[in-house]
Amino acid sequence: MPEISDAIHAVLFDKDGTLFDFYKTWGPVTEEAALLVAKGDPVKARHILKESGKDLDTGKYIPGSPIASGSNREISDLWTSLAGRTDNDLVYAEVHALFLKRQATAATPVTDLDVLFTRLRAKGLSLGVATMDSEESARASMARFGVHGALDFICGFDTGHGVKPGGGMVEAFARDMNLRPSMIAVVGDSPHDMAMARAGKAGKAIGVLTGVSLRENLIDHGADVVIASIADLESVL
Structure with missing residues (x-):
């Protein structure tokens, strides 16, 4: 099975501003x-x-x-x-x-989530969502667009893994997937997402511009790379 990267084996997405236009x-x-x-x-x-x-x-x-x-x-x-x-x-x-x-x-997806998730999973990647919304709301959003089955992990601020900018959500995803945090790429639209990636020792912090932040905001808070949207994700993993 082809892989995007030798290092990255999973992607943890923020929800609003990342999967959905903020x-x-x-x-x-x-x-x-x-x-x-x-x-x-x-x-x-x-x-x-x-x-x-x-x-x-x-x-x-x-x-x-x-x-x-x-x-x-x-x-x-x-x-x-x-x-x-x-x-x-x-x-x-x-x-x-x-x-x-x-x-x-x-809820307005940035791109066709089913198509994107299908491509990423075909490359052997595990997928998760970490949001400051509630877990109930996150699951409902994913189910509405028929992509909840493509996700290995969904957590909200109330799931019990802490909140952003702490690294608990990254660490929990790593435990659930039996991976090292360094094997995870975090994708988000806010400084808190980039800080969460760093706190959780994620392997890559990827910023997107479909939320509240400018490119320089994300880079200043630890983004390794900034892309226009998740539609461009495969080019930087």
Whole structure:
């Protein structure tokens, strides 16, 4: 069976901004969620978005900000505080439910995931997803596009392997696949993804430009290489 590389035997993907176009998938959903937390107050919703990392002039998210890189729980807890509320668990439940509901219709893959995953697996690579979204949401997204069966590993912030930028997700994937972390390539769109790759001692950190970060952001945080999108992945593995 042909191999892409003697060193890389598995690929661990971030989800949003990497497998799915960040702004097409999360832009309107995030605004709707902020308005929900603000109980319909548009001024308060704008304040929530601004203080958690959205540039209101450009509509872009600041790389490394809570809204771009935080877990769903971290985001909802921050929004609860910014909205002047104290019912953290209720806010998280409402935001989580909204995200699950909207992802069923809003998730926009960067490329045909089934075709890409099929090609990568044909080259002998194990595949995984590590996201700061919930594991439930990640599994639902993968199932919706019919590619969950191509993945050997799916974890979210709540799976129990820690959160980005820590290396626990990389280490867990390596254990599950019976590989050394150095045999894994991490692919992501944020500084947190690159830092996770370094913390987990992954063999390669590959940045993509379909999320919140510019090329220089990713290189400054440890990317070995930056590509336009996962459609170009095979050329750099």
